[in-house]
Amino acid sequence: MSTIAAISTPRALGGISVIRISGEEALAVADKIFTPISAKEKPSQMAGYTCAYGKVSDGNNDIDEAVLTVFRAPRSYTGEDVAEISCHGGIFVTEQVLRLALKNGAVPAEAGEFTKRAFLNGKINLTQAEAVMDTISAGGRAELRCAAALRDGALFRRIKSVSDSIVTLLGSLAAWVDYPEDDIPAVDETEIEKVLTATIAELGEMLKGYDNGRIIREGIDTAIVGKPNVGKSTLMNLLSGCERSIVTEIAGTTRDIVEESVRLGDVVLCLSDTAGIRDTEDVVENQGVKLAKKKLETAQLVLAVFDTGEALTDEDISLAESCTGKLSLAILNKSDLEQRFDFEKISHCFGASVSISAKSGGLGELEKVLGKLLKTEEFSPEAGVLTNERQRRCAERAKVSFEQALDALHCGATLDAVTIIIDDGENALLELTGERASEAVVDEVFSHFCVGK
Numbered sequence: 001m002s003t004i005a006a007i008s009t010p011r012a013l014g015g016i017s018v019i020r021i022s023g024e025e026a027l028a029v030a031d032k033i034f035t036p037i038s039a040k041e042k043p044s045q046m047a048g049y050t051c052a053y054g055k056v057s058d059g060n061n062d063i064d065e066a067v068l069t070v071f072r073a074p075r076s077y078t079g080e081d082v083a084e085i086s087c088h089g090g091i092f093v094t095e096q097v098l099r100l101a102l103k104n105g106a107v108p109a110e111a112g113e114f115t116k117r118a119f120l121n122g123k124i125n126l127t128q129a130e131a132v133m134d135t136i137s138a139g140g141r142a143e144l145r146c147a148a149a150l151r152d153g154a155l156f157r158r159i160k161s162v163s164d165s166i167v168t169l170l171g172s173l174a175a176w177v178d179y180p181e182d183d184i185p186a187v188d189e190t191e192i193e194k195v196l197t198a199t200i201a202e203l204g205e206m207l208k209g210y211d212n213g214r215i216i217r218e219g220i221d222t223a224i225v226g227k228p229n230v231g232k233s234t235l236m237n238l239l240s241g242c243e244r245s246i247v248t249e250i251a252g253t254t255r256d257i258v259e260e261s262v263r264l265g266d267v268v269l270c271l272s273d274t275a276g277i278r279d280t281e282d283v284v285e286n287q288g289v290k291l292a293k294k295k296l297e298t299a300q301l302v303l304a305v306f307d308t309g310e311a312l313t314d315e316d317i318s319l320a321e322s323c324t325g326k327l328s329l330a331i332l333n334k335s336d337l338e339q340r341f342d343f344e345k346i347s348h349c350f351g352a353s354v355s356i357s358a359k360s361g362g363l364g365e366l367e368k369v370l371g372k373l374l375k376t377e378e379f380s381p382e383a384g385v386l387t388n389e390r391q392r393r394c395a396e397r398a399k400v401s402f403e404q405a406l407d408a409l410h411c412g413a414t415l416d417a418v419t420i421i422i423d424d425g426e427n428a429l430l431e432l433t434g435e436r437a438s439e440a441v442v443d444e445v446f447s448h449f450c451v452g453k
């Protein structure tokens with residue numbers, strides 16, 4: 001395999017930049033471009049996990065002062081010999097160092113190639129490789145927790161334990177199917193049924209957890225709806241901590257949909273502050289009302305705001321009714337005013353409710369109620385959760401196969417036929433972990449990586 005090199009830090013000004021070189025020739029390349037000052041040995045003579053201060057030069061001219069770190073196979077990120085040069089973090093100087101490495105025997109690394117080599121060299125499995133990218137792109141605590149659990153192999157272990165029981169089953173089926181005349185006892189159908197049922201249930205649990213996890217990792221598409229002047233913009237501003245929407249006492253000022261993502265505890269709300277829902281003659285505002293109604297239909301979560309300083313109206317009832325069956329939270333705003341609102345009449349339309357004064361601030365209670373509604377406390381990535389669409393599709397495919405195998409068994413299909421269907425399911429599980437993933441699948445996973453990772 002060729003020796004690859006790339007800049008592993010962002011292409012931007014910074015304190016330091018790191019040029020990573022990996023492969024059989026990595027230390028030979030380092031010998032040619034790096035002269036240690038702090039040590040006598042050449043890079044190729046240095047022990048693994050040691051570093052040296054020295055100069056990067058092209059033989060005639062010094063390019064930079066730098067620190068070289070040596071990793072020896074297999075104790076490196078890629079499992080190969082690795083040299084990492086930490087130089088000054090200028091774009092030009094960094095590119096010069098990389099160019100020098102390329103001139104002296106290395107070839108440019110492709111996107112994600114260092115991690116791909118770690119995978120191909122058996123340092124990590126495919127889900128752990130995905131976790132590397134998740135760690136880099138994590139924008140909050142919950143995402144980072146998910147990525148750490150994935151990197152730690154939580155999902156791999158959970159899938160592996162499912163897969164192991166299927167492999168054992170396939171083993172006894174194969175023995176019986178291949179040597180029916182021998183004395184191998186016939187596989188008990190109730191045993192096959194037991195294993196398949198347990199596997200289907202476990203995969204079902206994981207698939208159910210996927211949507212919940214996605215809310216936590218990627219945020220939830222949230223619509224703030226309500227009549228004009230109930231305090232939607234005030235709430236949005238309170239959530240985002242800045243003057244994002246126009247707050248005014250004139251009804252119908254928010255005409256287009258203002259969108260923003262805000263973090264509330266463990267959850268990211270992808271908010272839309274919509275025009276007040278009401279009938280109106282105003283053409284532009286009417287457009288906004290239409291958008292608001294559409295938003296209410298498509299949003300995953302609805303925050304329905306009510307002005308509790310006013311009596312309940314037919315419009316409130318109609319809005320509440322349109323929230324029925326949706327994941328919805330009633331925000332009983334203006335709790336600082338004398339209370340005239342009869343929430344009891346519409347409370348059955350909502351998953352939960354919270355009383356607040358958006359004008360005075362304080363989101364603690366809202367955060368708590370929302371956490372309960374979205375069940376974020378129950379979310380435990382450490383138990384092993386599916387974290388992306390690729391994994392979800394594999395788990396789904398496996399579950400469908402095992403369900404079909406169970407059906408086939410109930411319909412009296414031959415054990416050979418049942419075995420073939422179970423085998424399909426097992427293949428999907430092995431593709432999930434990467435133990436039996438095609439080159440195309442592996443390439444697809446790494447195509448999302450950046451160069452240098």
Ligand code: GDP
Pocket residue numbers: 226227228229230231232233234235246247248249251252253254276333334335336337356357358359360
């Ligand atoms: P929207 O039309 O639903 O977006 O409502 P706004 O956010 O523009 O608020 C309408 C009016 O209600 C403004 O004058 C706000 O200052 C006021 N308001 C918002 N929240 C509260 C609250 O909690 N208490 C009181 N007393 N007034 C509020």
